[in-house]
Amino acid sequence: MKNDNTNKNNEKNNNKYLWISVVALILIITIGIVSYFYMNNNKEEDTKNVAYTDLIKDVNEGKIEKIEMTVGSTSLKLKYRDEEEEKYAIVPNTQAFIELIQTKVEEGNEIQLIQNQQNVLVKMSSSLFSLLPTILLIVMFVLIFKMQGLGDKGKIYDAETAETETKFDDVAGLDEEKQEMIEIVDFLKKPQKFYDMGAKIPRGVLLCGKPGTGKTLIAKAIAGEANVPFISLSGSEFIEMFAGLGASRVRKLFEKAKKVAPCIVFIDEIDAIGSRRTSSGGAESENNQTLNQLLVEMDGFDSKETVIVLAATNRPEMLDDALLRPGRFDRQINIGLPDMRGREEILKIHAKNKKLSNDINLKSIAEDTAGFTGAELANILNEAAIIATINKHRSIGKDDIEEAVKKVTVGLEKQSRVISDKDKRLTAFHEAGHAIVSKFLETQEAVKEISIIPRGVAGGYTMYRTNEDKSYISKTEMEERLVALLGGRAAEKIALNDISTGASNDIEVATKIAKNMVTVYGMSDVVGPISINTDKDPYELQMFGENFGDTVGQEVRKIINTAYLRAQSILANNMDKLNAVANTLLEKEVITEEEFERFFIA
Numbered sequence: 159m160k161n162d163n164t165n166k167n168n169e170k171n172n173n174k175y176l177w178i179s180v181v182a183l184i185l186i187i188t189i190g191i192v193s194y195f196y197m198n199n200n201k202e203e204d205t206k207n208v209a210y211t212d213l214i215k216d217v218n219e220g221k222i223e224k225i226e227m228t229v230g231s232t233s234l235k236l237k238y239r240d241e242e243e244e245k246y247a248i249v250p251n252t253q254a255f256i257e258l259i260q261t262k263v264e265e266g267n268e269i270q271l272i273q274n275q276q277n278v279l280v281k282m283s284s285s286l287f288s289l290l291p292t293i294l295l296i297v298m299f300v301l302i303f304k305m306q307g308l309g310d311k312g313k314i315y316d317a318e319t320a321e322t323e324t325k326f327d328d329v330a331g332l333d334e335e336k337q338e339m340i341e342i343v344d345f346l347k348k349p350q351k352f353y354d355m356g357a358k359i360p361r362g363v364l365l366c367g368k369p370g371t372g373k374t375l376i377a378k379a380i381a382g383e384a385n386v387p388f389i390s391l392s393g394s395e396f397i398e399m400f401a402g403l404g405a406s407r408v409r410k411l412f413e414k415a416k417k418v419a420p421c422i423v424f425i426d427e428i429d430a431i432g433s434r435r436t437s438s439g440g441a442e443s444e445n446n447q448t449l450n451q452l453l454v455e456m457d458g459f460d461s462k463e464t465v466i467v468l469a470a471t472n473r474p475e476m477l478d479d480a481l482l483r484p485g486r487f488d489r490q491i492n493i494g495l496p497d498m499r500g501r502e503e504i505l506k507i508h509a510k511n512k513k514l515s516n517d518i519n520l521k522s523i524a525e526d527t528a529g530f531t532g533a534e535l536a537n538i539l540n541e542a543a544i545i546a547t548i549n550k551h552r553s554i555g556k557d558d559i560e561e562a563v564k565k566v567t568v569g570l571e572k573q574s575r576v577i578s579d580k581d582k583r584l585t586a587f588h589e590a591g592h593a594i595v596s597k598f599l600e601t602q603e604a605v606k607e608i609s610i611i612p613r614g615v616a617g618g619y620t621m622y623r624t625n626e627d628k629s630y631i632s633k634t635e636m637e638e639r640l641v642a643l644l645g646g647r648a649a650e651k652i653a654l655n656d657i658s659t660g661a662s663n664d665i666e667v668a669t670k671i672a673k674n675m676v677t678v679y680g681m682s683d684v685v686g687p688i689s690i691n692t693d694k695d696p697y698e699l700q701m702f703g704e705n706f707g708d709t710v711g712q713e714v715r716k717i718i719n720t721a722y723l724r725a726q727s728i729l730a731n732n733m734d735k736l737n738a739v740a741n742t743l744l745e746k747e748v749i750t751e752e753e754f755e756r757f758f759i760a
């Protein structure tokens with residue numbers, strides 16, 4: 159309960175400061191407006207204005223009987239000797255003007271000079287008005303500081319709420335990972351049992367996996383199962399922080415954790431603070447401080463404090479080795495993409511509270527979504543619900559799901575974007591190129607849909623059927639994937655004798671695959687089965703000889719060029735098909751799987 163209160167207090171305080179700032183702002187603005195009108199009322203109507211040069215002349219000629227002015231203001235009220243009506247003037251330099259009047263008076267002119275004290279309200283508000291920017295700045299600074307200090311962003315979910323929150327049942331698939339976690343749940347529930355046996359409690363567990371694979375979810379589930387508080391914090395938050403705050407934030411986080419132990423501390427994106435330490439100064443040394451503090455805290459646990467630190471990252475290879483030493487994050491659990499059964503389970507969980515029509519088969523959706531993360535699958539069902547609502551369907555139907563899949567994978571359809579005929583033609587040949595080339599490649603999946611309707615950043619797309627989960631990809635498969643990827647560019651070149659920027663993403667992906675073939679999978683005969691990671695060590699290439707980098711580069715280029723030539727030759731042998739598919743695309747914009755297959759029947 160205690161934690162709950164601190165949390166609420168923080169919230170309350172933050173609210174309070176927000177209110178104060180709003181009230182202060184309103185006050186300042188009101189005063190400003192009032193004083194503005196007040197000052198303006200003191201002023202004059204246009205017709206009665208006297209120009210400054212005329213005023214000086216009139217003063218010299220003795221025409222003026224009385225001058226009234228307000229201290230601090232440059233506008234004057236004038237009374238001419240032979241006129242009833244009062245007139246007004248503005249003087250550029252009040253002091254100089256007063257001196258002029260004084261000499262005139264000394265010379266014997268009869269001019270009455272009345273200097274009014276400023277009205278208190280106007281005086282106050284006008285000085286406030288000029289101080290306004292400064293005041294606002296100060297208020298904002300104070301607020302920012304208060305919020306930073308108080309809202310120690312680590313969130314605590316109270317033990318009681320954790321009970322009703324996430325459980326292992328909410329995490330689909332990941333059975334082996336859950337199995338490993340059960341041990342930790344046990345530690346948290348009955349630490350004494352383990353201490354009595356002389357066992358040491360694990361301190362840190364590193365969860366490695368792509369974003370959206372459920373790392374946060376499983377961490378929460380552990381807290382939920384063990385019924386302990388879940389304190390979380392994201393590594394990226396440290397990057398935005400002022401100097402020195404990172405380390406103190408880490409210290410506070412662990413102080414809090416020790417107070418509520420047993421508990422789970424979850425650090426998301428730990429690579430943001432835990433990247434390899436560097437000796438250079440500046441922002442990086444700030445990161446070093448934060449990381450050092452984290453190491454100190456990990457080492458500083460009392461053996462009786464049951465705090466388990468879970469950290470998530472997508473780039474374990476980036477982490478400082480010190481973080482991975484025994485007693486720190488010495489356990490690593492890899493969370494991969496869900497397989498077909500896992501995907502079906504995830505879909506089942508997220509379909510629970512949704513109105514699905516009877517014709518929907520979650521299994522077949524799972525078959526079509528190889529490579530999707532749990533977050534993307536959850537997102538698909540949610541998007542489908544939104545699409546169904548917008549289209550006023552009674553329940554979520556097949557087409558809603560299909561639309562949602564496209565939305566999540568390629569972005570939203572942009573029907574409004576006007577595309578020139580030239581662009582359309584280019585896209586049509588590009589996409590037709592991908593599709594036709596794939597058709598002639600043994601290992602490539604069947605084409606499911608080709609479209610030249612722009613979505614997201616893509617001008618068009620070719621979707622493939624993906625219904626096989628594979629643990630390994632063969633060299634032939636990778637080579638053919640490159641051919642399919644470069645089929646777009648090859649078609650542009652062959653059919654239109656011109657190439658465009660539209661293939662940039664294909665080329666990026668292809669280059670990455672080719673690089674991996676040589677440096678990760680050892681698929682180049684010349685280079686041999688060698689793993690090179692220049693991200694980790696920029697000088698690694700030199701280890702293999704002075705010109706080894708050139709050899710690697712040549713091999714990558716050879717792989718790409720071979721694929722590009724093969725794509726061109728496939729298309730050159732099937733020009734009739736390329737033209738037919740591209741022209742159909744120009745006409746109908748979308749070609750389905752069946753329609754595409756029909757081109758190859760004759």
Ligand code: ADP
Binds near residue numbers: 329368371373374531
């Ligand atoms: P990560 O921390 O790995 O980036 P999250 O745990 O934040 O991913 O996952 C985001 C969302 O995706 C979850 O809140 C959940 O809705 C969904 N999700 C991901 N993996 C699973 C899973 N295995 N089972 C059920 N839902 C999942």
Ligand code: ZN
Binds near residue numbers: 588592
């Ligand atoms: Zn392409």
